[in-house]
Structures are given as C-alpha cells and as structure tokens.
Amino acid sequence: MFELLGIPPQVLLGQILLGLINGSFYAVLSLGLAVIFGLLNIINFAHGALYMAGAFVAWMLLHYLGIGYWPALILAPLIVGAFGILMERTMLSRLYHLDHLYGLLLTFGLALIIQGLFRNYYGISGLAYQIPDLLSGGQNLGFMYLPNYRAWVVIASVLVCFSTWFMIEKTRLGAYLRAATENPTLVGAFGINVPLMIMLTYGFGVALAGFAGVLAAPIYSVNPTMGEQLIIVVFAVVVIGGMGSIMGAIVTGYMLGIIEGLTRVFYPEGSAVVIFVIMAIVLMIKPEGLFGRPV
Amino acid sequence: MTDPAANVLLKVSDLQGWYGESHVLHGIDFEVHQGEVVTLLGRNGAGKTTTLLAIMGILAKRTGSISFQGTELIGMQPRHVARQGIALCPEERGIFSSLSVEENLMLPPRIAEDGLSVERIYKLFPNLYERRSGNQGTKLSGGEQQMLAIARILRTGAKFLLLDEPTEGLAPVIVQQIGHTIAALKDEGFTIVLVEQNFRFAASVADRHYVVDQGKVVDMIPNDQLEENSQKLHDYLGV
Numbered sequence: 001m002f003e004l005l006g007i008p009p010q011v012l013l014g015q016i017l018l019g020l021i022n023g024s025f026y027a028v029l030s031l032g033l034a035v036i037f038g039l040l041n042i043i044n045f046a047h048g049a050l051y052m053a054g055a056f057v058a059w060m061l062l063h064y065l066g067i068g069y070w071p072a073l074i075l076a077p078l079i080v081g082a083f084g085i086l087m088e089r090t091m092l093s094r095l096y097h098l099d100h101l102y103g104l105l106l107t108f109g110l111a112l113i114i115q116g117l118f119r120n121y122y123g124i125s126g127l128a129y130q131i132p133d134l135l136s137g138g139q140n141l142g143f144m145y146l147p148n149y150r151a152w153v154v155i156a157s158v159l160v161c162f163s164t165w166f167m168i169e170k171t172r173l174g175a176y177l178r179a180a181t182e183n184p185t186l187v188g189a190f191g192i193n194v195p196l197m198i199m200l201t202y203g204f205g206v207a208l209a210g211f212a213g214v215l216a217a218p219i220y221s222v223n224p225t226m227g228e229q230l231i232i233v234v235f236a237v238v239v240i241g242g243m244g245s246i247m248g249a250i251v252t253g254y255m256l257g258i259i260e261g262l263t264r265v266f267y268p269e270g271s272a273v274v275i276f277v278i279m280a281i282v283l284m285i286k287p288e289g290l291f292g293r294p295v
Numbered sequence: 296m297t298d299p300a301a302n303v304l305l306k307v308s309d310l311q312g313w314y315g316e317s318h319v320l321h322g323i324d325f326e327v328h329q330g331e332v333v334t335l336l337g338r339n340g341a342g343k344t345t346t347l348l349a350i351m352g353i354l355a356k357r358t359g360s361i362s363f364q365g366t367e368l369i370g371m372q373p374r375h376v377a378r379q380g381i382a383l384c385p386e387e388r389g390i391f392s393s394l395s396v397e398e399n400l401m402l403p404p405r406i407a408e409d410g411l412s413v414e415r416i417y418k419l420f421p422n423l424y425e426r427r428s429g430n431q432g433t434k435l436s437g438g439e440q441q442m443l444a445i446a447r448i449l450r451t452g453a454k455f456l457l458l459d460e461p462t463e464g465l466a467p468v469i470v471q472q473i474g475h476t477i478a479a480l481k482d483e484g485f486t487i488v489l490v491e492q493n494f495r496f497a498a499s500v501a502d503r504h505y506v507v508d509q510g511k512v513v514d515m516i517p518n519d520q521l522e523e524n525s526q527k528l529h530d531y532l533g534v
Contacts, residue, residue, distance in 0.1 A: 172401070178393040179402055186389045189351050190403035190451070191377030 015261040023257020024157035030237040032208035034249035038181045042103035048231025049111040050206045054213020055222045069132040080210025085203040118224040126221030161250045236279040242292025302329040310359040312349045321510035334489045334497040337507035343490040347457045352376045382453035388444040392433040399432040407452025438469035459490045
C-alpha cells in the first residue's frame with residue numbers, strides 16, 4: 001500500500017470524507033445565511049438555534065407522533081420555516097429601518113432563548129436518532145468503508161445547494177430576489193410585493209437550517225448545543241466566501257470542510273483553528289470575501 | 296391639448312412632501328391629460344424628482360391630493376400605485392447589475408394586458424436586441440442603460456409613464472433617439488410626465504411645461520407659447 005508523506009491513504013481519504021460531510025453542513029447553513037443576509041441585511045444569529053430546532057423537530061415527530069425520517073426531512077424544515085416567518089412578522093420586520101446591528105442583537109437573543117428552552121426540557125446529554133433503515137450499513141470501497149448515511153448527507157446537501165443556486169440565479173423568481181437585494185425600493189415601485197418576498201426569503205433561509213438539522217440528527221446526537229458549536233464556524237465560512245454571495249457560500253462551505261479534514265491529517269493540533277486562520281488571511285487580503293463584490 | 300374638456304388623467308393638488316424632517320414640496324399643483332407629454336422644468340433641487348417620487352409613493356411622507364383616474368394615491372404603497380398603471384423610470388436608471396439585459400427587461404411584472412410585446416420593444420430599441428443575452432445589465436453604455444430603463448416599463452401595460460431626466464449625460468445622437476422614442480410612445484397612446492433640465496429637448500417633445508421652483512409649481516406654459524414666454528422661462532431656470 002502506498003503512503004503519502006507517511007500517511008496511509010485510508011486515513012487521508014477517511015478524513016477527506018469526514019471533511020466533506022462537515023462541509024455539507026457548512027454549505028447548507030452558510031447558504032441560508034447568505035440568502036437572508038442578501039435580502040434582509042440581517043446577520044441571522046438564530047441560524048444555529050434553528051438548525052438545532054430542525055433536529056429536535058425530527059426527533060419529536062418520531063417520538064411523539066411516530067413520523068419517521070423521510071417525512072421529517074420535509075416536515076421539519078416546513079415547521080422551522082413557519083416559525084421563522086412568525087419571528088420575521090412579529091419581530092424582525094420592526095427592525096428594518098434601524099442599523100443591522102439591531103437585527104443581529106435580536107436574533108442573538110432569540111438564539112439564546114430557543115437554546116435555553118430546549119436545554120430546560122431535554123437537558124444537554126443528547127438524544128439518539130436512528131439512521132433510517134434504507135440508509136443503514138455501508139459500502140466497502142476497498143481503500144475505505146463508506147457508511148451509506150454519510151454518502152446520503154453529501155448527496156442531499158449537494159442537491160439542495162444546487163437547486164437553491166439554480167432557483168436564485170436562473171429563474172424569474174430568483175431575478176426578483178436578486179433585484180430586490182440590489183434595490184428594494186425600485187422593485188416595489190414596479191408593483192412587486194417586497195415585504196412578502198422578504199418574509200418568504202427568511203422562512204426559506206431558516207428552513208434550510210432546519211433541513212440541515214434533520215440531516216445531522218442521525219450523525220450527531222440531537223443536542224441543544226449542537227447549533228452553537230457549529231454556527232461560529234459557519235459565520236467564518238460566510239465571511240470567507242463573501243457576505244451575501246450564493247455561490248461563494250456553497251463552494252466555500254465544501255472547500256473549508258475538506259481543508260479542515262486535511263489539516264486533521266497533517267497537523268491535527270491546527271484543525272480547530274484552521275478556518276479562522278483562513279478567515280483572518282482572507283479579511284486582510286480580500287475583505288469582501290473570495291466571491292464577494294468589491295465594497 | 297389644453298382643451299378643458301380633455302380627459303384629466305392625473306390631478307395633483309397642494310402636494311406637500313418631506314424627507315424626514317426636511318420639508319421639500321410646498322404645494323405642487325398640476326394636471327396631466329390623457330395622451331399628453333408634460334414636462335416639469337426647474338433648477339436643480341427645485342423638487343421635480345421629489346414630485347415623481349411622491350406620485351409613486353416612494354416619498355412616503357406626503358399630504359395633499361394625487362388623484363389618478365379618480366383614485367386617490369396619497370397614502371398608497373408604491374407597489375399599489377404601480378398596479379394602478381403608473382410606471383417610473385428613475386433618474387439613476389436603476390439597472391440591476393446582478394441581472395442580465397433580458398432579465399432586466401422582463402423584471403417588472405405585467406399589470407395590464409395591453410403592454411408592448413417584446414418584439415415591438417426590440418423594434419423600438421434595436422441595440423437592446425443585439426445585447427440582450429449574456430450581458431450584465433450594467434455593462435451597457437449609458438445610452439443603452441437609459442433605453443433599457445425605458446424599455447422595461449413599456450412591457451408592463453402601464454400607460455402613464457414618469458421619466459426622470461432620461462437625457463442626462465447622454466450624447467446628442469442618443470438624446471435625439473430618445474426624443475423619437477417619446478414621440479412614438481405618445482402616438483401609441485402613452486401619457487408621459489417628463490422631468491428635464493435640458494430645455495431644448497423638453498421643447499421638442501412636450502405639449503405643456505410646468506415650472507417648478509422651491510417645491511411649488513410657479514407657472515404653466517403651453518409648448519406653442521414658448522416663444523413669447525422665453526424671457527420669463529430663462530429667468531425661472533436661471534439659464
């Protein structure tokens with residue numbers, strides 16, 4: 001068996017795959033943040049809490065109502081999205097005329113409340129969520145063992161990211177969205193209902209977080225702090241990719257997941273900070289982010 | 296054209312408007328008849344653009360009356376004003392850089408059945424046809440961007456157009472082309488309010504001119520009486 005720099009290929013490929021899976025979550029979550037930031041100009045700090053809520057909703061659907069993984073994959077994002085719309089209508093929409101900072105503070109507070117509520121009722125030890133039967137087991141690829149569910153996470157995230165990108169960049173609805181991101185006043189003056197678009201966009205953005213939460217439930221334990229741990233990295237991903245850039249959020253998400261995995265192989269001590277080091281470098285060299293437009 | 300029996304499409308009376316605390320419109324009065332081209336002339340900062348924004352509802356803080364086909368527009372949101380059949384071509388043109396030329400053209404939704412067809416629009420603006428696909432809207436030249444800004448509101452079925460300084464900063468040959476376009480639109484039955492600094496251009500396309508000064512309409516001059524009023528107009532405009 002060949003070795004690269006003294007690293008067996010099983011270890012290398014295993015870490016790349018693990019990185020790709022983490023990258024799948026980074027991509028779906030930063031995509032939601034980018035969509036929301038683009039149109040609402042709000043840095044949605046509640047994103048991690050809503051991702052966690054997605055996982056919990058899937059768990060609750062199963063344990064209280066007996067609704068399994070596949071329906072939950074649709075239902076949980078819908079429920080989280082509806083909750084997001086409620087938040088937008090009752091709270092966020094009152095802040096649009098103020099500085100961005102207020103939106104950030106409000107969503108940060110909401111994140112703490114949502115997380116606190118789940119911690120209060122479910123504790124922090126974490127709940128188990130079974131991998132659906134269809135995806136249990138794995139494939140022996142010769143050089144490594146690939147669990148089916150992990151392959152599905154990568155496929156599902158790529159599908160969702162691609163569909164979202166396609167919808168925003170290639171359809172008429174997406175043209176409305178891009179136009180309203182640039183100049184909401186003029187789009188409104190054309191007769192388009194911009195407040196409705198903003199509401200649905202926020203709902204869609206947080207539904208993506210809920211979807212990522214359901215995907216995560218069988219891999220990570222369903223835990224009130226699962227979002228908190230992830231969201232800081234995801235914010236770094238958004239900054240590296242460029243605030244509000246759709247393609248930037250997706251590509252950067254996968255790329256940083258893989259870079260993190262590789263760091264774990266070659267310099268394990270650095271794996272927890274590598275993304276933040278990259279963020280610092282990008283901010284110094286290209287402050288608008290890798291895919292952002294110059295400010 | 297100033298026939299009192301003519302059908303009044305828009306009647307603005309005692310329109311007052313504010314940007315935040317600053318009172319900028321102090322009682323604008325004018326009316327526009329069906330099928331007319333009317334200009335608002337005046338110096339920089341007189342309140343011409345603000346008047347258009349107030350009609351559209353983009354200037355939200357406003358009082359008085361803006362009656363369009365008998366419907367009161369004061370208090371109406373811009374998107375509902377648009378649905379009445381009014382379309383704005385803003386001074387800064389408002390071409391979207393993240394949209395292609397064709398997406399820019401197709402963006403404003405149809406609000407009535409009888410808008411111009413895309414074929415007809417490309418016939419009016421052949422340059423846009425050549426550059427329709429692949430091009431980012433803001434990569435067009437200034438003149439082409441202006442054409443696009445006008446073209447996209449013709450598709451919607453709105454028959455009442457507010458054009459804010461469409462000739463600003465453009466070469467004479469393009470200005471001439473825009474003049475022909477406005478004449479063609481008038482023949483098609485569009486009614487147009489034109490904000491202009493370029494007085495000679497205004498005289499070549501309009502039926503009547505309202506002079507705006509310090510947030511008020513101070514005079515109205517029919518285009519066929521421009522000669523005898525030219526000294527007065529020069530004083531107003533300070534040219």
